[in-house]
Amino acid sequence: MIKRLIAGGKQFLGLYPPGRRVNVFPDDIFLVSYPKSGNTWTRFLVANLVYPEKNPDFSNINQLLPDIEEMSKRNLERAARPRILKSHQYFDPRYQKVIYIVRDPRDVALSEYYFDIKRCAIADDFPLPQFVSRFVRGELNHPYGTWGENVASWFYTRRDDPRFLPVKYEALQVQAMDEMRRIAGFMGISAGPERLAFAIERSSADRMRELEKKQGHLWSSTRETQQDKPFVRSAKSGGWKVELPEASVAEIESAWGETMRDIGYELAVSGLVHAGMGKGQTSGSDWAGRAL
Amino acid sequence: MAGIERGLGLQRPGRSLLILPDDIFLVSFPKSGNTWTRFLLANLRFPDEPATWANIDRLIPDPTGTAKRVFDRIPRPRIIKSHECFDPRYPRVIYIVRDPRDVVVSQYHYHRKIRKIEDGSPIEKFVARFLAGETCPHGSWGQNVATWLYTSEGDPRFLLLRYEDLIANTARELGKVVDFLHLSAGPAQIAQAVERSSADRMRKLEQQQPDKHGLFKGSRRDLSFVRAASSGGWRSGLPAPMVAKIETAWGPLMQHLGYELSSHSTSGVGEYASLGVVTAAPR
Numbered sequence: 001m002i003k004r005l006i007a008g009g010k011q012f013l014g015l016y017p018p019g020r021r022v023n024v025f026p027d028d029i030f031l032v033s034y035p036k037s038g039n040t041w042t043r044f045l046v047a048n049l050v051y052p053e054k055n056p057d058f059s060n061i062n063q064l065l066p067d068i069e070e071m072s073k074r075n076l077e078r079a080a081r082p083r084i085l086k087s088h089q090y091f092d093p094r095y096q097k098v099i100y101i102v103r104d105p106r107d108v109a110l111s112e113y114y115f116d117i118k119r120c121a122i123a124d125d126f127p128l129p130q131f132v133s134r135f136v137r138g139e140l141n142h143p144y145g146t147w148g149e150n151v152a153s154w155f156y157t158r159r160d161d162p163r164f165l166p167v168k169y170e171a172l173q174v175q176a177m178d179e180m181r182r183i184a185g186f187m188g189i190s191a192g193p194e195r196l197a198f199a200i201e202r203s204s205a206d207r208m209r210e211l212e213k214k215q216g217h218l219w220s221s222t223r224e225t226q227q228d229k230p231f232v233r234s235a236k237s238g239g240w241k242v243e244l245p246e247a248s249v250a251e252i253e254s255a256w257g258e259t260m261r262d263i264g265y266e267l268a269v270s271g272l273v274h275a276g277m278g279k280g281q282t283s284g285s286d287w288a289g290r291a292l
Numbered sequence: 293m294a295g296i297e298r299g300l301g302l303q304r305p306g307r308s309l310l311i312l313p314d315d316i317f318l319v320s321f322p323k324s325g326n327t328w329t330r331f332l333l334a335n336l337r338f339p340d341e342p343a344t345w346a347n348i349d350r351l352i353p354d355p356t357g358t359a360k361r362v363f364d365r366i367p368r369p370r371i372i373k374s375h376e377c378f379d380p381r382y383p384r385v386i387y388i389v390r391d392p393r394d395v396v397v398s399q400y401h402y403h404r405k406i407r408k409i410e411d412g413s414p415i416e417k418f419v420a421r422f423l424a425g426e427t428c429p430h431g432s433w434g435q436n437v438a439t440w441l442y443t444s445e446g447d448p449r450f451l452l453l454r455y456e457d458l459i460a461n462t463a464r465e466l467g468k469v470v471d472f473l474h475l476s477a478g479p480a481q482i483a484q485a486v487e488r489s490s491a492d493r494m495r496k497l498e499q500q501q502p503d504k505h506g507l508f509k510g511s512r513r514d515l516s517f518v519r520a521a522s523s524g525g526w527r528s529g530l531p532a533p534m535v536a537k538i539e540t541a542w543g544p545l546m547q548h549l550g551y552e553l554s555s556h557s558t559s560g561v562g563e564y565a566s567l568g569v570v571t572a573a574p575r
Contacts, residue, residue, distance in 0.1 A: 002301050004298055005298070005299040007298065008296070008298030008299060010295065011298070017502070018308055021306075021308070023306055026355065071423075089378075090378060090380060090439075091377050091378060091435070091439045092377075093377060093425060093429070093430065093431030093432075093435055093436075094429070136407075143380070143381065144380070145378075145380030145443070146380070148443070149380050149443040149444075152442040152443050153377070153378045153439045153442070154441075154445055155442075156439075156442040157377075157431070157434070157435040157438050157439055158435075158440045176397060
């Protein structure tokens with residue numbers, strides 16, 4: 001009872017991060033993705049684009065682009081407007097402007113695997129295939145649903161909405177300038193090529209790795225984790241082709257093949273998506289070409 | 293105050309509700325037959341205590357309308373009412389879907405009852421807000437339905453029911469719920485639940501208990517909550533241009549659900565055609 005009273009008081013004072021229950025303002029911009037999909041990198045890109053004078057790094061990124069799961073309700077409501085907020089939430093009808101980062105789930109699985117080892121959520125020698133099964137079933141220690149659920153909940157509700165900007169992690173890697181131009185335009189920032197290039201340069205994997213070495217202990221996501229294992233890992237796509245066993249690839253593709261194809265991720269294991277319902281194929285590729 | 297309320301468990305849990313692994317959620321967009329289904333399920337699960345407007349919040353609780361202390365005392369497995377968009381925490385879901393052309397008419401009249409709009413308020417304006425998802429805090433009809441279908445259709449822990457089928461053959465549809473929840477109810481119990489949840493009985497109870505439910509508080513007494521309790525009313529109650537607007541916005545999704553389109557103005561059929569193929573991962 002006393003504990004609950006204290007909790008009630010703390011909640012009343014707004015000392016807890018609100019997470020899903022964040023108060024949304026009409027001018028908020030949300031940077032949303034499933035975990036391990038390039039959210040941190042995009043956060044650096046956007047921070048370096050919007051606040052270059054603040055020298056964004058791991059020590060101030062949580063202030064510049066607040067995380068609704070990290071910053072207290074009180075501080076979130078005091079943050080300068082318009083706020084750019086980081087979120088991993090599945091569809092929330094209250095979010096107005098959304099930049100949604102999506103990444104190939106086969107790489108996401110691998111990235112989550114190494115991150116869970118780093119933060120001691122699983123043992124260093126935990127078998128990868130077993131981890132992928134957990135990943136597909138959504139048995140991870142976070143409340144954001146499965147990759148398929150999170151992605152589908154946003155794409156199939158908002159894909160035609162001008163206030164929704166889907167960004168592929170893979171596209172961000174191969175054509176950062178183009179994607180950054182889309183992001184800047186979406187946010188209403190008029191930035192020339194120099195400013196875009198500057199933001200990309202300041203958010204390179206090399207620079208982020210160096211910052212992590214110096215500041216890993218300062219940032220909430222890396223603070224109490226194994227410091228010999230990096231948060232900024234390979235920063236590449238397609239690692240699954242080498243590292244993921246075929247059975248694991250098949251497991252992922254049979255769970256979410258249709259959504260993956262709709263977004264434009266080619267399936268490696270053929271014959272998984274049922275024949276005879278090919279109508280989805282045309283709409284899928286259509287859409288992938290249009291929106292991404 | 294907030295601390296004291298919490299200490300006594302008087303607050304309504306809302307999204308902070310502690311979800312238990314055997315919970316069952318009765319989910320729908322508003323005005324899609326959720327209250328009727330709530331009565332049906334309450335009468336099925338608790339045959340010794342016929343559902344009324346006075347006890348329904350205790351029998352099938354609502355996280356935004358039932359106090360936390362009540363939640364903590366409900367026998368498990370609990371059946372919980374919700375209008376939320378997709379939520380991965382819900383362990384089992386019965387999702388009621390209704391033709392959006394009827395939903396908009398129903399919501400229009402409901403907003404008159406709860407004094408959100410005036411009697412002569414133009415339906416055109418209401419439909420525009422309905423399409424934009426501005427008439428309630430649970431997304432638009434299309435968003436709410438899509439979040440559930442694209443994530444969960446085909447999952448054995450997800451049961452999709454159409455309001456129209458419930459109207460046409462209540463006992464048969466309730467039989468699906470009995471199977472889904474592994475209840476032991478036989479045909480006699482099902483028939484009793486249907487009888488106790490009839491529109492006539494619910495209307496009578498509404499007249500006898502006009503102040504027994506949060507839904508009615510401060511609302512107009514001259515309009516009843518239980519209205520026509522039928523499907524297809526949009527054919528006479530909704531102007532053709534409004535029908536066309538709804539069908540243009542959500543035509544493919546409506547067709548996927550078996551709602552025949554009356555206008556031919558929709559293009560892009562196939563946008564949602566991949567729906568049936570989404571194989572949800574077993575959780």
